[in-house]
Amino acid sequence: MTRKQNSTYSSNEKYLVACDLTYALQKIHGRWKLQILDKLKDGRLRYNELRREFSHITERMLTLQLRSMEHDGLISRTVYAEVPVRVEYGLTEIATELGPILNQLSLWGRKQRQKA
Structure with missing residues (x-):
């Protein structure tokens, strides 16, 4: 999945994936x-x-x-x-x-x- 590199989401994502639990939940999130x-x-x-x-x-x-x-x-x-x-x-x-x-x-x- 590609996102704009300068978007707020992309900027925040760099910090969120530093947490192992957040990284794991990010992989299975979705409706x-x-x-x-x-x-x-x-x-x-x-x-x-x-x-x-x-x-x-x-x-x-x-x-x-x-x-x-x-x-x-x-x-x-x-x-x-x-x-x-x-x-x-x-x-x-x-x-x-x-x-x-x-x-x-x-x-x-x-x-x-x-x-x-």
């Missing part, structure tokens, strides 16, 4: 990234399968989220030379390492939601 990671934890899915799972979001938004996650090394995209073209998405080793952390975060969220 749908955690849900996509959750769906892919059980195995690879084709684009249309993901599209059905997330029918409530636009195709453009899903594509943007997938591209961002691929750029950040969280998912891999495999294109098969078939007619019609088949595209599959799966978790990378980096994203697989996140699994236990995300499970703990989910449990914490459930607990906090029940208290509210």
Whole structure:
């Protein structure tokens, strides 16, 4: 993802990524990234399968989220030379390492939601 180098966001980003926790959260932030990671934890899915799972979001938004996650090394995209073209998405080793952390975060969220 390219941004203007002189933008305020780009300037601030240099300082934010110096914090390990902020850097980690920056990689998984996004409205749908955690849900996509959750769906892919059980195995690879084709684009249309993901599209059905997330029918409530636009195709453009899903594509943007997938591209961002691929750029950040969280998912891999495999294109098969078939007619019609088949595209599959799966978790990378980096994203697989996140699994236990995300499970703990989910449990914490459930607990906090029940208290509210």
